[in-house]
Amino acid sequence: MRATMIHAPGDIRFEQRPDPRITEPADAIVRTVATCVCGSDLWSYRGINPVGDPHPMGHEYVGVVEEAGRDVDTVRPGQLVIGSFIASDNTCPHCRYGFQTACMRREAMTTCQAEYIRIPQAGGTLVAVPGDPDPALLPSLLTLSDVMGTGWYAAVAAQVKPGGTVAVVGDGAVGLCGVLAAKELGADRIIAMSRHHDRQKLALDFGATDLVTERGDEGVARIMDLTHGVGADSVLECVGTAESSAQARRATRPGGSVGFVGLPHGVEIDGGDLFGSMVGLRGGPAPVRRFLPDLIDRVLSGRMAPGKVFDLTLPLSEVAEAYRAMDERRAIKVLLQP
Amino acid sequence: MRATMIHAPGDIRFEQRPDPRITEPADAIVRTVATCVCGSDLWSYRGINPVGDPHPMGHEYVGVVEEAGRDVDTVRPGQLVIGSFIASDNTCPHCRYGFQTACMRREAMTTCQAEYIRIPQAGGTLVAVPGDPDPALLPSLLTLSDVMGTGWYAAVAAQVKPGGTVAVVGDGAVGLCGVLAAKELGADRIIAMSRHHDRQKLALDFGATDLVTERGDEGVARIMDLTHGVGADSVLECVGTAESSAQARRATRPGGSVGFVGLPHGVEIDGGDLFGSMVGLRGGPAPVRRFLPDLIDRVLSGRMAPGKVFDLTLPLSEVAEAYRAMDERRAIKVLLQP
Numbered sequence: 001m002r003a004t005m006i007h008a009p010g011d012i013r014f015e016q017r018p019d020p021r022i023t024e025p026a027d028a029i030v031r032t033v034a035t036c037v038c039g040s041d042l043w044s045y046r047g048i049n050p051v052g053d054p055h056p057m058g059h060e061y062v063g064v065v066e067e068a069g070r071d072v073d074t075v076r077p078g079q080l081v082i083g084s085f086i087a088s089d090n091t092c093p094h095c096r097y098g099f100q101t102a103c104m105r106r107e108a109m110t111t112c113q114a115e116y117i118r119i120p121q122a123g124g125t126l127v128a129v130p131g132d133p134d135p136a137l138l139p140s141l142l143t144l145s146d147v148m149g150t151g152w153y154a155a156v157a158a159q160v161k162p163g164g165t166v167a168v169v170g171d172g173a174v175g176l177c178g179v180l181a182a183k184e185l186g187a188d189r190i191i192a193m194s195r196h197h198d199r200q201k202l203a204l205d206f207g208a209t210d211l212v213t214e215r216g217d218e219g220v221a222r223i224m225d226l227t228h229g230v231g232a233d234s235v236l237e238c239v240g241t242a243e244s245s246a247q248a249r250r251a252t253r254p255g256g257s258v259g260f261v262g263l264p265h266g267v268e269i270d271g272g273d274l275f276g277s278m279v280g281l282r283g284g285p286a287p288v289r290r291f292l293p294d295l296i297d298r299v300l301s302g303r304m305a306p307g308k309v310f311d312l313t314l315p316l317s318e319v320a321e322a323y324r325a326m327d328e329r330r331a332i333k334v335l336l337q338p
Numbered sequence: 339m340r341a342t343m344i345h346a347p348g349d350i351r352f353e354q355r356p357d358p359r360i361t362e363p364a365d366a367i368v369r370t371v372a373t374c375v376c377g378s379d380l381w382s383y384r385g386i387n388p389v390g391d392p393h394p395m396g397h398e399y400v401g402v403v404e405e406a407g408r409d410v411d412t413v414r415p416g417q418l419v420i421g422s423f424i425a426s427d428n429t430c431p432h433c434r435y436g437f438q439t440a441c442m443r444r445e446a447m448t449t450c451q452a453e454y455i456r457i458p459q460a461g462g463t464l465v466a467v468p469g470d471p472d473p474a475l476l477p478s479l480l481t482l483s484d485v486m487g488t489g490w491y492a493a494v495a496a497q498v499k500p501g502g503t504v505a506v507v508g509d510g511a512v513g514l515c516g517v518l519a520a521k522e523l524g525a526d527r528i529i530a531m532s533r534h535h536d537r538q539k540l541a542l543d544f545g546a547t548d549l550v551t552e553r554g555d556e557g558v559a560r561i562m563d564l565t566h567g568v569g570a571d572s573v574l575e576c577v578g579t580a581e582s583s584a585q586a587r588r589a590t591r592p593g594g595s596v597g598f599v600g601l602p603h604g605v606e607i608d609g610g611d612l613f614g615s616m617v618g619l620r621g622g623p624a625p626v627r628r629f630l631p632d633l634i635d636r637v638l639s640g641r642m643a644p645g646k647v648f649d650l651t652l653p654l655s656e657v658a659e660a661y662r663a664m665d666e667r668r669a670i671k672v673l674l675q676p
Binding site for chain 2: 098240267274279
């Protein structure tokens with residue numbers, strides 16, 4: 001098969017690789033129907049994370065089961081399936097508690113920008129899409145593998161409730177999906193922090209009621225103005241810098257909650273400040289698997305169309321151009337078709 | 339009247355002071371029936387917090403309304419009342435959200451180890467105790483003013499649920515009340531971390547199912563053993579040091595929650611570690627006012643007797659000895675009667 005490899009920062013190649021095989025009875029092999037590039041893939045691409053030896057890339061996928069190991073009893077060959085960026089058995093205590101990203105048998109998915117993918121713990125990891133979905137829904141289904149599941153978790157962790165006031169820090173694909181999640185969870189007011197015209201437009205389309213272009217102290221002041229000095233009930237932190245993290249906490253009302261899904265870089269939280277704020281915090285890699293059945297329903301029923309975050313579609317063979325387009329901010333997110 | 343004043347570290351005096359008067363229409367004057375010494379009062383007593391000029395002490399009280407300002411319409415003279423250590427109007431947006439300690443008109447109570455107390459925002463602050471309660475219930479009612487309300491908030495912030503596994507870090511009066519709160523909220527298993535025999539005994543009496551005497555890494559390891567490698571669903575952090583804070587987070591399962599009510603001293607939380615742990619955090623000064631009506635019911639009905647945390651009762655005139663007894667750990671908590 002052919003698969004995406006990174007050889008060095010900026011050096012993405014689509015090249016011949018051995019076909020993946022079932023190595024454990026819980027494995028399955030999936031033929032990729034759609035995959036994509038994640039914002040976090042750019043860390044290696046930009047050399048922020050060291051690349052090391054050439055290695056495969058990609059952790060988001062929708063595909064068709066080609067072959068299933070003898071222990072896989074929840075999906076079968078021929079089914080269209082989605083899985084999270086973390087494989088999980090869905091039976092251990094952490095999975096049953098709804099935190100499949102802490103599964104005792106978890107494995108990170110790292111080879112998904114490819115024609116075929118080996119899925120560990122496939123019975124726990126994969127969720128079959130019922131029926132014969134309209135191909136037009138594939139982009140939306142693909143987002144459930146990571147960005148939409150992560151935006152959803154941010155909203156759940158921030159305890160978004162019907163009638164609530166929500167602020168979303170970060171206008172990348174995850175932040176935009178967070179806006180959509182807040183809308184679906186019944187928020188009355190959704191303040192999207194964005195300074196890019198195309199992303200503002202999508203935020204409004206996803207349900208944002210207010211746009212704030214300011215950042216830092218000014219951004220917090222704007223949210224305080226918009227909430228009559230109270231602060232937001234729930235803030236979704238979808239960036240991960242020290243500045244965005246502080247901004248999220250300061251924009252939250254006393255007793256409100258921050259859900260943080262941007263991987264923290266240099267974030268230190270002062271215990272005394274957090275105490276004084278009475279703000280609740282919960283973050284982490286999103287337990288996407290918990291949400292998959294519900295989110296698949298919401299996409300199939302037409303309630304939500306998160307696939308709009310893909311503003312460029314390319315053949316998988318042009319994956320190098322997909323990375324360039326995202327790196328140069330010519331695209332929010334690029335869908336790849338084998 | 340006579341009231342408690344601190345003149346310097348270790349120098350507590352019970353002395354003549356002007357009677358408090360109504361200065362605002364929302365004020366009331368309460369005749370103290372019972373008050374007490376708080377662990378946090380020892381910070382000044384021990385010179386950890388600077389004392390500065392001589393000033394009154396005390397923030398916990400049960401009393402009888404002597405006089406009410408013209409804007410006070412929820413309590414009337416003659417009623418037995420309890421209030422929190424923070425006065426609040428109970429009508430502003432933060433109060434209505436259940437976080438009265440962030441009230442837009444909040445005032446810290448600081449003069450309660452006295453024969454009479456001026457209560458600001460009395461209509462919002464005070465809750466009348468219905469009926470003519472048995473005097474034997476006064477110690478339990480007094481705890482609702484702070485320690486029991488704070489232990490309760492720790493359990494609520496840590497999302498204690500029926501059937502859950504809870505660990506309590508800290509065996510002071512607040513930690514012990516946290517054990518009782520976890521029991522009342524339906525926890526199945528309550529692990530109390532305590533190395534003092536008298537406190538262990540009270541923890542067991544309040545509903546602890548397991549005692550852990552180890553601290554730090556060993557304490558965490560013991561909790562992991564007791565929970566089959568999973569961690570506790572909810573951890574109540576009732577100390578506030580860097581060590582106890584880290585211990586609480588590390589003893590919590592992925593997706594579990596820490597409620598922290600020990601005022602943090604030197605606590606820094608690494609955003610990346612918190613992300614990886616998937617642990618939720620919420621702390622702060624307890625919005626005791628939110629819980630008062632429910633907790634008064636639980637005491638009057640005999641469901642819970644948090645007053646057992648008082649292991650010494652003295653006349654208010656012997657307040658200096660009360661501070662000494664707590665400073666020297668001869669008493670968990672001292673009740674004072676005018």
